Amino acid sequence: MGDVILTMKGIDKRFPGVQALSGVNLEIRKGEVLALMGENGAGKSTLMKVLTGIYKKDAGTITYEGREVEYNNPREAQEDGIVIVHQELNMMGHLTVAQNIFIGREPKNGFLIDDAKMNSDTRKLFQQLNIDINPKETMSKLTVGKQQMCEIAKAISHKAKVIIFDEPSAALTESEIEQLFKIIRNLRDQQLGIVYISHRMDEIKKITDRVTVMRDGCYVGTLITKDCTKDDIINMMVGRVIYETPKTESHVPPDAPVVLKVEHLNAGRMVQDVSFELHKGEILGFSGLMGAGRTEMARALFGADPKDSGDIYIKGEKVEIHTPEDAVRHGIGYLSEDRKRFGIVLKKSITENATLTCLPRYCKGVFIDKNKEKQVTKQYVDTLRIKTPGIDQLVMNLSGGNQQKVVIEKWLIGDSDILIFDEPTRGIDVGAKQEIYELMNRLVDEGKSIIMISSEMAEITRMSDRIIVMCEGRITGELDIKETSQEQIMHYATLRAGGSDNE
Amino acid sequence: MNEKRKSGLAANPFLKSLGTQQAIIVGVIIVLFIFFSLASVSFRKYTTVVTLCNYMYYILLMAIGVTFPLLTGGVDLSIGTGLICYAIVGSYVISNGHMPVGVGMLVVMIMSLIIGFINGIIIAKLDLPPFITTLCTMMIVRGLGSILTGGLSGVWPMAGSAGGWCRSIFKITVGKTIIPIGIIWMLILIAIMSIILRKTKIGRYILAIGSNKEALRLSGVNVVKWQVIAYIISGFFAGLAAIAYACTFSNITPGTGAGLELDAIGGAIIGGTSMTGGSGSIVGTLLGVLVISLLKTGLPYIGLQANWQQIITGLVLLAAITADMAKRKKAA
Numbered sequence: 001m002g003d004v005i006l007t008m009k010g011i012d013k014r015f016p017g018v019q020a021l022s023g024v025n026l027e028i029r030k031g032e033v034l035a036l037m038g039e040n041g042a043g044k045s046t047l048m049k050v051l052t053g054i055y056k057k058d059a060g061t062i063t064y065e066g067r068e069v070e071y072n073n074p075r076e077a078q079e080d081g082i083v084i085v086h087q088e089l090n091m092m093g094h095l096t097v098a099q100n101i102f103i104g105r106e107p108k109n110g111f112l113i114d115d116a117k118m119n120s121d122t123r124k125l126f127q128q129l130n131i132d133i134n135p136k137e138t139m140s141k142l143t144v145g146k147q148q149m150c151e152i153a154k155a156i157s158h159k160a161k162v163i164i165f166d167e168p169s170a171a172l173t174e175s176e177i178e179q180l181f182k183i184i185r186n187l188r189d190q191q192l193g194i195v196y197i198s199h200r201m202d203e204i205k206k207i208t209d210r211v212t213v214m215r216d217g218c219y220v221g222t223l224i225t226k227d228c229t230k231d232d233i234i235n236m237m238v239g240r241v242i243y244e245t246p247k248t249e250s251h252v253p254p255d256a257p258v259v260l261k262v263e264h265l266n267a268g269r270m271v272q273d274v275s276f277e278l279h280k281g282e283i284l285g286f287s288g289l290m291g292a293g294r295t296e297m298a299r300a301l302f303g304a305d306p307k308d309s310g311d312i313y314i315k316g317e318k319v320e321i322h323t324p325e326d327a328v329r330h331g332i333g334y335l336s337e338d339r340k341r342f343g344i345v346l347k348k349s350i351t352e353n354a355t356l357t358c359l360p361r362y363c364k365g366v367f368i369d370k371n372k373e374k375q376v377t378k379q380y381v382d383t384l385r386i387k388t389p390g391i392d393q394l395v396m397n398l399s400g401g402n403q404q405k406v407v408i409e410k411w412l413i414g415d416s417d418i419l420i421f422d423e424p425t426r427g428i429d430v431g432a433k434q435e436i437y438e439l440m441n442r443l444v445d446e447g448k449s450i451i452m453i454s455s456e457m458a459e460i461t462r463m464s465d466r467i468i469v470m471c472e473g474r475i476t477g478e479l480d481i482k483e484t485s486q487e488q489i490m491h492y493a494t495l496r497a498g499g500s501d502n503e
Numbered sequence: 504m505n506e507k508r509k510s511g512l513a514a515n516p517f518l519k520s521l522g523t524q525q526a527i528i529v530g531v532i533i534v535l536f537i538f539f540s541l542a543s544v545s546f547r548k549y550t551t552v553v554t555l556c557n558y559m560y561y562i563l564l565m566a567i568g569v570t571f572p573l574l575t576g577g578v579d580l581s582i583g584t585g586l587i588c589y590a591i592v593g594s595y596v597i598s599n600g601h602m603p604v605g606v607g608m609l610v611v612m613i614m615s616l617i618i619g620f621i622n623g624i625i626i627a628k629l630d631l632p633p634f635i636t637t638l639c640t641m642m643i644v645r646g647l648g649s650i651l652t653g654g655l656s657g658v659w660p661m662a663g664s665a666g667g668w669c670r671s672i673f674k675i676t677v678g679k680t681i682i683p684i685g686i687i688w689m690l691i692l693i694a695i696m697s698i699i700l701r702k703t704k705i706g707r708y709i710l711a712i713g714s715n716k717e718a719l720r721l722s723g724v725n726v727v728k729w730q731v732i733a734y735i736i737s738g739f740f741a742g743l744a745a746i747a748y749a750c751t752f753s754n755i756t757p758g759t760g761a762g763l764e765l766d767a768i769g770g771a772i773i774g775g776t777s778m779t780g781g782s783g784s785i786v787g788t789l790l791g792v793l794v795i796s797l798l799k800t801g802l803p804y805i806g807l808q809a810n811w812q813q814i815i816t817g818l819v820l821l822a823a824i825t826a827d828m829a830k831r832k833k834a835a
């Protein structure tokens with residue numbers, strides 16, 4: 001184990017309405033892979049954003065190679081040798097691989113860009129990493145996995161000394177993950193300091209040397225990977241021994257009526273011949289890897305995106321859904337995975353957000369009946385236990401969990417019976433997550449029906465009565481909660497057309 | 504939502520209701536008034552008020568209208584040349600068609616509503632960028648008026664002639680004093696549009712489109728409809744502005760009007776309407792237009808030409824946009 005290259009100490013970061021980090025410590029060593037673990041919303045990404053200058057810390061120190069540093073933007077950090085490989089890829093699809101890697105620092109040949117040198121430099125870089133990609137290929141033509149390899153190559157080409165991988169494996173296939181690990185091991189052997197953020201326990205055991213655990217924005221502790229068990233890490237992550245016990249039995253009575261039936265739904269490449277039924281009072285989990293087409297399926301069903309074909313029946317009756325307006329009229333509500341973009345209007349008040357789906361009901365003629373509107377908003381703010389100083393509060397000042405509750409409030413006030421929860425607890429801290437789960441259970445007890453899309457295996461097995469697994473736009477498996485194991489779900493989630501695991 | 508933000512001037516309920524930026528604008532207006540009054544003896548005369556009003560009416564009407572597309576995050580560039588086009592067509596109907604003035608006005612309004620509707624449909628339904636779309640309609644209506652009248656100037660009835668009553672919509676003469684009663688109509692329209700913006704679902708939806716159109720659409724709201732309405736309102740007020748212009752100046756030169764929309768848009772933005780939509784107010788727009796009109800009428804009194812007025816307006820606008828950006832950065 002090498003020397004310490006970077007230390008973060010007592011880092012604090014506050015956002016309006018939420019203490020994102022408080023007193024967090026982190027130590028990165030040369031020639032070592034450090035796992036950074038924690039639930040969604042534990043503050044891992046925020047910490048890394050503080051490190052690379054995307055966010056400004058409120059307190060604490062960062063010591064890098066013996067000196068205290070504070071970067072104003074990721075570029076400064078990068079020039080200093082600290083780079084982050086993001087979960088979302090930041091590549092320009094229309095440029096070539098080499099152009100992407102050398103963007104902003106193209107080798108010049110007088111006034112002109114020296115394409116030949118750029119391509120040969122890229123090739124050298126790839127050889128060093130054992131990557132087989134043509135530098136002249138257009139970026140958008142590569143698979144997600146290969147794009148990520150390029151991202152890593154780009155990071156290395158900056159003479160990086162510290163590389164942070166932010167959930168790099170989320171969108172990769174098994175074989176791509178293997179290759180990623182090879183590259184990471186290679187980098188480790190070159191004495192780089194590596195931070196690996198992931199939720200996948202087996203990966204942590206496989207690739208990392210130490211594990212630092214965070215919970216609710218706090219530093220919990222650091223373990224040596226080979227000396228600890230999965231349960232040790234989980235205990236530290238959740239602060240309790242039992243971690244989200246899976247449901248063992250469906251809560252839906254066998255004679256529950258079908259409230260929604262989807263038949264042969266097709267929408268583009270990402271939704272192919274999807275058929276399923278949703279029962280009254282059921283939580284139907286949709287599992288799969290990133291890019292499996294679940295969100296696309298939900299959006300097509302909801303009328304947010306056009307569909308090519310397919311029939312939708314609500315309570316046995318065939319309905320036409322071409323726009324979200326149609327869907328809302330038929331009692332369907334959609335909680336998007338990207339709350340801030342698609343779920344709420346950040347710069348408006350809770351009240352204004354709450355009645356968005358059904359404002360006409362709170363109008364006298366063209367005038368908004370503000371008293372009636374406030375009354376209903378207040379009522380739901382209370383029942384959903386939304387933490388806010390008042391209902392006039394702008395939604396942007398609420399924490400992620402409370403913002404999500406405002407979205408739920410919106411659909412409840414809108415009288416939706418069928419709710420599509422797309423990644424309902426993404427970016428929400430653990431306590432609020434628990435509340436969202438309880439809320440979902442309460443909703444189905446009250447006779448609503450829920451389609452829950454989730455990439456978190458634990459969430460799927462804990463909440464669902466029945467599970468549908470998708471892969472590459474198709475439904476590859478349907479499982480009763482009684483007989484579901486995570487391995488089984490994983491098997492269906494990677495069941496590609498043609499039966500091959502490779503691309 | 505800057506009205507709700509606390510400001511240092513919170514003690515005064517009127518200023519508090521305006522918000523910081525508007526409070527600053529009120530200050531600017533007062534300073535400008537004092538400055539011009541001190542610098543020029545002739546500015547201190549009552550006739551200045553009349554001149555100021557003459558210039559303000561049509562800009563203000565356009566500005567009130569264009570505030571709505573701006574609030575949706577769009578823009579309407581067609582209102583300036585539109586104004587001239589509608590006024591010319593109106594004059595053509597009156598003089599060549601031998602129709603009463605009222606019919607001319609009706610034609611003006613119908614045309615302006617149609618252009619507004621076309622803008623709205625193209626932008627909302629076909630999802631084209633508002634800037635380009637209205638730039639195109641701006642050019643189209645610029646040519647349209649000239650073609651209809653064969654390139655001749657349009658003349659609206661003068662005081663005393665048949666249909667001259669239209670001259671006294673905006674100002675009446677009592678004894679020797681001219682009273683700019685147009686101010687009353689402006690205040691009424693401002694009140695109505697403020698209520699529409701703050702108290703009705705039209706306003707709520709238009710503001711929400713500017714804040715997050717996609718979230719609104721996914722809430723099951725027909726955003727196309729409300730976006731079209733924003734452009735219809737803009738067209739409607741361009742029509743009213745055409746009438747105000749015709750009734751004040753009588754002579755309409757075809758092919759002109761380009762640039763008027765910039766005074767109106769500038770006024771709205773100086774008044775605190777966010778360029779990206781989502782926040783703003785009609786009272787703010789009034790204040791912004793007052794600044795622009797003051798500069799337009801005041802600067803000649805201190806011996807500066809129209810070119811200077813444009814430079815200074817540009818600088819004021821830049822300051823307003825900087826303020827808006829700073830505010831949004833702080834919020835983010």
